[in-house]
Amino acid sequence: MSEARQWDGLDLEADVLVIGGGPAGAWAAITAARNGSSVVLADKGYCGSSGATAPSGTGVWYVQPDEEKRRAAKEGRYTLGGHLAENRWMDRVLDRTYEIMNRLEEYGYPFPLNENGTAYKRGLQGPEYMKLMRKLVLKAGVKILDHSPALELLADEHGVGGARGVRTQRGDSWTVRAGAVVIATGGCAFLSKALGCNVLTGDGYLFAAEAGASMSGMEFSNAYAISPTFSSVTKTAYYRYASFYYEDGTIVEGAGSTRGRSVIARNLLQGRQVYARLDQAPADLQPLLRIGQTNFFLPFDRLGINPFTDLFPVTLRLEGTVRGTGGIQIVDDTCATKVPGLYAAGDAATREFICGGFTGGGSHNAAWAMSSGSFAGEGASNYARGLGSRAATRELKGLSSSPLTSASADRPEKTAERIQAVRDEVVPYDRNLFRTEQGLTGSLNRLDSLWRELRQTPVERSAAGVKGREAAAMTATARWMYRSALARTETRGMHKRADYPELDSNQRYRLIAEGLDEIAVSRRQVEEALVR
Amino acid sequence: MIEILSETKCIGCNQCVSVCPTNVFDRVEDGIPKIARQSDCQTCFMCELYCPVDALYVAPDAEAAVHPVEEQLESQGLLGGYREKVGWGPGRQPVSRHEGMYQLALKTGL
Ligand SMILES: Cc1cc2nc3c(=O)[nH]c(=O)nc-3n(C[C@H](O)[C@H](O)[C@H](O)COP(=O)(O)OP(=O)(O)OC[C@H]3O[C@@H](n4cnc5c(N)ncnc54)[C@H](O)[C@@H]3O)c2cc1C
Ligand code: SF4
Ligand code: SF4
Numbered sequence: 001m002s003e004a005r006q007w008d009g010l011d012l013e014a015d016v017l018v019i020g021g022g023p024a025g026a027w028a029a030i031t032a033a034r035n036g037s038s039v040v041l042a043d044k045g046y047c048g049s050s051g052a053t054a055p056s057g058t059g060v061w062y063v064q065p066d067e068e069k070r071r072a073a074k075e076g077r078y079t080l081g082g083h084l085a086e087n088r089w090m091d092r093v094l095d096r097t098y099e100i101m102n103r104l105e106e107y108g109y110p111f112p113l114n115e116n117g118t119a120y121k122r123g124l125q126g127p128e129y130m131k132l133m134r135k136l137v138l139k140a141g142v143k144i145l146d147h148s149p150a151l152e153l154l155a156d157e158h159g160v161g162g163a164r165g166v167r168t169q170r171g172d173s174w175t176v177r178a179g180a181v182v183i184a185t186g187g188c189a190f191l192s193k194a195l196g197c198n199v200l201t202g203d204g205y206l207f208a209a210e211a212g213a214s215m216s217g218m219e220f221s222n223a224y225a226i227s228p229t230f231s232s233v234t235k236t237a238y239y240r241y242a243s244f245y246y247e248d249g250t251i252v253e254g255a256g257s258t259r260g261r262s263v264i265a266r267n268l269l270q271g272r273q274v275y276a277r278l279d280q281a282p283a284d285l286q287p288l289l290r291i292g293q294t295n296f297f298l299p300f301d302r303l304g305i306n307p308f309t310d311l312f313p314v315t316l317r318l319e320g321t322v323r324g325t326g327g328i329q330i331v332d333d334t335c336a337t338k339v340p341g342l343y344a345a346g347d348a349a350t351r352e353f354i355c356g357g358f359t360g361g362g363s364h365n366a367a368w369a370m371s372s373g374s375f376a377g378e379g380a381s382n383y384a385r386g387l388g389s390r391a392a393t394r395e396l397k398g399l400s401s402s403p404l405t406s407a408s409a410d411r412p413e414k415t416a417e418r419i420q421a422v423r424d425e426v427v428p429y430d431r432n433l434f435r436t437e438q439g440l441t442g443s444l445n446r447l448d449s450l451w452r453e454l455r456q457t458p459v460e461r462s463a464a465g466v467k468g469r470e471a472a473a474m475t476a477t478a479r480w481m482y483r484s485a486l487a488r489t490e491t492r493g494m495h496k497r498a499d500y501p502e503l504d505s506n507q508r509y510r511l512i513a514e515g516l517d518e519i520a521v522s523r524r525q526v527e528e529a530l531v532r
Numbered sequence: 533m534i535e536i537l538s539e540t541k542c543i544g545c546n547q548c549v550s551v552c553p554t555n556v557f558d559r560v561e562d563g564i565p566k567i568a569r570q571s572d573c574q575t576c577f578m579c580e581l582y583c584p585v586d587a588l589y590v591a592p593d594a595e596a597a598v599h600p601v602e603e604q605l606e607s608q609g610l611l612g613g614y615r616e617k618v619g620w621g622p623g624r625q626p627v628s629r630h631e632g633m634y635q636l637a638l639k640t641g642l
Contacts, residue, residue, distance in 0.1 A: 044553070045552070045553030045554065045555070046550060046551050046552070046553055048551065049551040049552075049553055049576075049578040049582070050553035051553070054553075054576075054578060055576035055577060055578050059642070109628070110625075110626045110628045110629035111628070111629070112628070112629055112630060112631055112632075112633035112634040113629075113631070113634065114634050120633070120634045120637060122637055123633075124628075125618075125626070125627065125628040127578070127581050127618060127620070128618075128626050128628045146550065147555060168555050169549070169555065169559075193574055193575060193594040193595070195575075195576060196553070196574065196576045197574070198553075198554055198572075198574035199553050199554065199574075230592060230593050230594075231575075231592045231593070231594060232574065232575035232576070232592075232594035233592075237642055285636075285639060285640065287632070288632045288635050288636040288639065289636065291627060291630050291632035291633060291636065292632070292633060292636045292642060294614070294617040294618055294627055295577065295614075298577065298592065298614055298617075299592030301613070302591065302592050302610060302613075303592060463555070
């Protein structure tokens with residue numbers, strides 16, 4: 001632990017600090033600022049292009065406030081998610097998402113128009129959406145720090161009171177003392193190069209846990225997306241039009257985009273390459289599909305492949321918790337964590353309340369990012385206001401679990417080796433997609449010893465040091481994932497236990513993981529009764 | 533992976549340096565930026581969209597450098613091709629507004 005004031009570089013004070021500038025962070029910052037707070041937003045990359053939404057785009061869970069439509073929307077995922085979602089939360093998120101999407105139209109987001117000239121609001125194109133969000137964040141008076149990854153939170157005995165990190169393009173550090181902090185650092189995709197995901201290394205989970213917060217639902221962390229082997233583009237919606245083939249042109253029985261991904265994985269595990277072709281897409285639909293997702297076609301066009309007529313090799317790329325549902329546990333309607341002054345939003349927070357243990361495609365994540373962002377922004381802003389003048393006189397300390405130093409620390413190759421060691425435990429399908437007690441236990445032994453090593457390894461306060469913290473965050477994330485996965489001796493949502501392939505109705509509870517060196521997993525009842 | 537920063541096209545606006553989420557480019561005093569950390573590239577194509585003169589090319593391959601030739605890409609219309617499809621740049625309409633989006637939704641629910 002170290003005193004707050006001793007880092008050189010930028011030193012700021014604000015009511016609210018938001019860490020992460022994807023949709024969740026942007027909405028948190030705007031909402032806090034509109035609520036009268038001074039706000040700083042720090043992003044590892046660039047608020048507007050960084051994170052999972054910006055390069056891809058999302059369908060959005062936008063449902064008219066019509067009783068029948070809302071009921072159907074809520075039912076749609078309830079069973080797939082293993083009955084872990086809650087009606088009350090789904091209602092709140094549907095309401096807030098509806099409101100925000102309508103506001104986006106007023107702010108000038110170019111929605112397509114229907115035949116009556118009315119905006120049709122079912123999705124958002126990533127580059128367009130996040131360019132607008134940056135503009136709105138600035139207009140709300142928020143100070144943005146780009147290329148400014150956080151390295152640790154600051155706290156005193158009353159709770160969290162800021163954070164600090166480095167400015168990678170300037171080579172110095174930043175410190176922000178704030179009444180409240182919102183963590184909106186996205187999920188963790190373990191540097192798998194899924195579209196836009198390499199900035200998402202679970203940093204926020206680690207920061208929150210270092211402050212004493214818990215994780216919830218970390219067993220729902222094994223999302224794998226279909227992509228061509230030669231590409232980062234993990235857009236999966238169009239694979240509903242795909243047939244899957246072996247090299248000799250025979251069909252891969254049972255392979256598919258939603259439920260058939262396991263079949264693809266099993267073949268890949270056996271060393272049999274699987275190919276796809278979008279040959280189920282009717283000819284009249286093809287030009288429309290090209291408009292709908294320009295980025296889906298980009299790799300194909302550049303390589304001269306026509307995905308409607310040519311076979312192309314596919315793989316499953318790990319997206320971890322980005323399209324999983326686990327994350328930081330939130331304890332009330334304002335998206336507060338159990339640590340005073342600390343809030344979580346978007347993929348950084350658990351999404352179990354609205355989609356249980358499964359998201360896949362289909363808009364829940366985007367709806368959660370915007371609505372939880374606005375809940376958290378409002379909550380953090382009110383909390384900071386409640387602190388009043390006490391905020392200025394706090395004696396804050398840094399919370400990093402690895403020593404942060406100014407001197408040059410570890411060799412970069414060593415960090416790269418450790419990152420590879422974590423990836424070796426979470427990327428393989430036979431460890432993470434098809435889980436077994438034996439596999440999980442073996443991985444945990446190795447991950448625990450890696451964690452002990454990282455705990456002792458000094459991290460430099462520099463761009464190179466950021467990778468050291470990412471290695472620690474990914475290791476911690478993998479350990480919460482697998483400890484939770486071991487505790488859930490059934491198959492539910494996306495969590496698949498090869499040794500317990502059925503859903504066990506006695507295990508309809510949430511799993512809360514807490515701790516850094518020793519991880520304890522406990523059960524927590526789902527507040528609402530099962531809906532049949 | 534990012535492959536080309538065209539020295540003949542680049543006007544040194546440093547937009548790519550600003551927007552690259554993984555900080556692949558380095559600003560150069562009195563010059564045009566350089567691709568400093570190619571292996572950190574996450575193949576997200578964002579830099580291409582923000583380059584005002586279509587001077588950048590990101591090859592789809594996320595794992596390995598493939599060393600394409602600029603003249604060839606140019607003649608195939610691949611420089612700036614993505615920005616055009618997204619509808620960014622003077623005189624273009626953002627694809628998000630395209631009526632095809634609505635048609636597609638009507639037909640498929642997508
Ligand atoms: C290919 C793809 C397609 C998707 N399609 C859909 C869809 O159709 N519908 C849907 O609902 N969802 C979809 N999703 C999921 C959706 O994109 C995410 O749920 C959403 O982006 C989450 O928003 P967020 O703001 O929480 O995180 P992100 O958008 O990921 O943003 C997180 C931000 O935090 C920053 N950050 C990370 N670490 C730090 C740090 N240490 N310090 C400072 N900043 C940090 C990052 O730079 C980034 O800008 C898709 C995801 C992918 C990958
Ligand atoms: S493709 Fe993305 S990660 Fe690669 S250089 Fe361009 S902006 Fe950076
Ligand atoms: S964005 Fe384009 S023009 Fe501007 S510096 Fe980069 S390559 Fe050059």
